[in-house]
Each structure stands twice: as C-alpha cells, then as structure tokens.
Amino acid sequence: MNRGKGLLARLRGERSERLARGYLEARGLTFVDANVHSRGGEIDLVMHEGDTRVFVEVRYRSRADWGTAAASVTATKQRRLIRAAQYYLLKHPWPGPCRFDVLAVEAGDTVEWIRNAFEC
Numbered sequence: 001m002n003r004g005k006g007l008l009a010r011l012r013g014e015r016s017e018r019l020a021r022g023y024l025e026a027r028g029l030t031f032v033d034a035n036v037h038s039r040g041g042e043i044d045l046v047m048h049e050g051d052t053r054v055f056v057e058v059r060y061r062s063r064a065d066w067g068t069a070a071a072s073v074t075a076t077k078q079r080r081l082i083r084a085a086q087y088y089l090l091k092h093p094w095p096g097p098c099r100f101d102v103l104a105v106e107a108g109d110t111v112e113w114i115r116n117a118f119e120c
Contacts, residue, residue, distance in 0.1 A: 016060040017044055020103040023111050029054060033088075040083030045103075051096040055085045057117075060105045073102050073117065082120040 021031060024047055032053070033046040045056035059072050081100060089098070102117040 012060055013058075016105045017058050019105060019109060019111070020056065020058040021045055021047075023103065023113070024056065027113075036084065036088055038084045038087040040087060041077075041080030043081065043084050043088060046088065053094045053096060053098045054101050055081065055088075055098065056101045056103055057081055058103050058105065078118045085120070 017034065021034070024045070025031060029047040029049045031045070032048055034044065036043040036046060043055050044058040045054075047054040047056055057073055057077070078100075085098065085100070099116045100118050100120070102114040104112040104114065106112070
C-alpha cells in the first residue's frame with residue numbers, strides 16, 4: 001500500500017475544506033462544526049445561513065478525467081450524507097430548515113457552490 005498517496009489525498013482534502021469554509025464564511029455563513037462522523041457517513045462542514053442549518057459536502061478534483069467535483073456526489077453519497085445529517089440532528093436538534101449544499105473545488109482552486117444540491 002502506498003501510504004504517501006493516502007497522506008497526500010488527506011492533506012488535499014483538509015486544504016479543500018479550509019478553502020470551502022473560508023469561501024462560505026466570506027459569503028455570510030457561520031461555521032458550526034466540521035468532519036462530523038457517524039455510522040452512516042461524514043459531513044464535511046455544518047454551517048448556518050440565517051435560520052437555515054446547512055450541511056456541506058466538499059469535493060475536490062485535480063483533473064477532469066473522471067468528471068467534475070460536483071458530479072462526484074452520486075446518489076449513494078447523497079444517501080450517506082442524509083443519514084449522517086439525520087444522526088447529527090438527533091444529537092443537535094434544530095428547529096429551523098436544513099439544506100444540503102455541495103462546494104466543488106477544481107484544480108487552481110476554482111470553486112462552484114451548489115446551494116440546495118439535493119433534498120431528502
């Protein structure tokens with residue numbers, strides 16, 4: 001197993017999540033939590049926008065050979081995110097609306113923010 005490749009991917013992921021957080025905060029969202037793990041999956045960022053709790057999936061692609069970063073959020077990934085958000089809401093009840101956003105980071109730090117990317 002190539003441990004260096006795994007470490008590099010993890011570091012790229014952490015960098016992308018920091019970039020995403022800064023990008024969203026600069027647009028008025030408030031940071032709540034990061035890297036929330038549950039049995040069903042992981043939520044990269046939990047943010048607030050006004051009275052809405054926003055669950056953010058951050059995706060990074062260095063090359064477009066395998067498709068865009070946004071396109072990598074498959075139906076299976078969406079189901080995992082929904083389960084993770086349901087678990088999070090059990091632990092941290094929220095009376096207001098919730099939504100799922102995707103923040104896609106491409107090579108060169110080009111960012112695409114997809115609000116309300118999917119519903120549960």
